[in-house]
Amino acid sequence: MTRRHVDFGNLHNFRDLGGYRTRDGRTVRWGRLYRADSLGKLAGPGAEADRERFAALGVRTVIDLRYPWEIEAKGRVPEAEGLAYHNCSIEHRPYDQAEIDPGLDPWRYLADRFAEVAEDGTAELREALEVIADGDAPQVFHCASGKDRTGLLAALVLALLGVDEDTIAADFALTELATARLVADWHAAHPGRELRWPSYGRAPEEVIRLFLADLTAVHGSVHGYATARLGVDEQLLDRLRKRLLAD
DSSP, X not given: OOSSBOOOSSOSXXXXXXXXXXXXXXXXXXXXXXXXXXXXXGSSTTOHHHXXXXXXXXXXXXXXXXXXXXXXXXXXOOOOTXXXXXXXXXXXXXXXXXXXXXXXXXHHHHHHHHHHHHHXXXXXXXXXXXXXXXXXXXXXXXXXXXXXXXXXXXXXXXXXXTBOHHHHHHHHHXXXXXXXXXXXXXXXXXXXXXXXXXXXXXOOHHHHHHHHHHHHHHHSSHHHHXXXXXXXXXXHHHXXXXXXXXX
C-alpha cells in the first residue's frame, strides 16, 4: 500500500484524498476520506483479505453513489458493527458507457453527463456533503468504477476545501492507473459482448476541467454552485473544513 493508493485484490481504484494543499496553505488530512470503486467487491468468497484490509482502515461511514438497481445487482459493502451506510444516488439519467458512440468527443460527452448529475442530483450531493462534514471517523464514498460519480464528488469536496484546479484534475486522472483492470472486469462480466466505446475506463484531466469550467461559467465558482444549487451554507462548509483540514 502506498499512502495515496490502497492496494486490494478485488478493488482497483481505492485512494486516500489526504495530503493535498489548499490555497491558504492548509493540508487535507490523511486517513479521513477515501474514494473508491464498488465496495460490493468486498463481499463473497475470495475477498477475505480485502475485507481485513478494509477493516484495518477504520472506516465507519460508507457513501454509495450508485443507483439502487446497481446495488441490487452487484451488492453493497458487507454489513459490519459500527459501519454506517448511506445510499446517495446522485445520477438520475442512466447511460451505458460501453455503448457510447465512438464518433463523439468522449471528454465533452462525459463532462455533459457530469453537468446533468450536478443539475439533477442536488439533494443527494448535499446529503453526501452533510454526511462527510458530520463524520467523526474515516469515511469512503464510491460508485461502480470510482471514476465519474466518485470523481465528481471528489472534485466538489476538494474545491470547497480550497484545493486548486490543477490538483483536482490530477487527482481525477489517477483513475487512469486503474483503466486496464476496469476494462478487464467489464470483459469478464460481459463475455461475448463488444465494448464499442474505445475510451471506456478512461479519466483524463480534460473531463473534470471541462466540468469545472462549465460549473464556473453558470454559477461563478464551485462555491457559488454549492450555495445556490445545493443549498450549502457557511456552517456546513466550516464543518467540512474543520473535519478534513489540518493547519
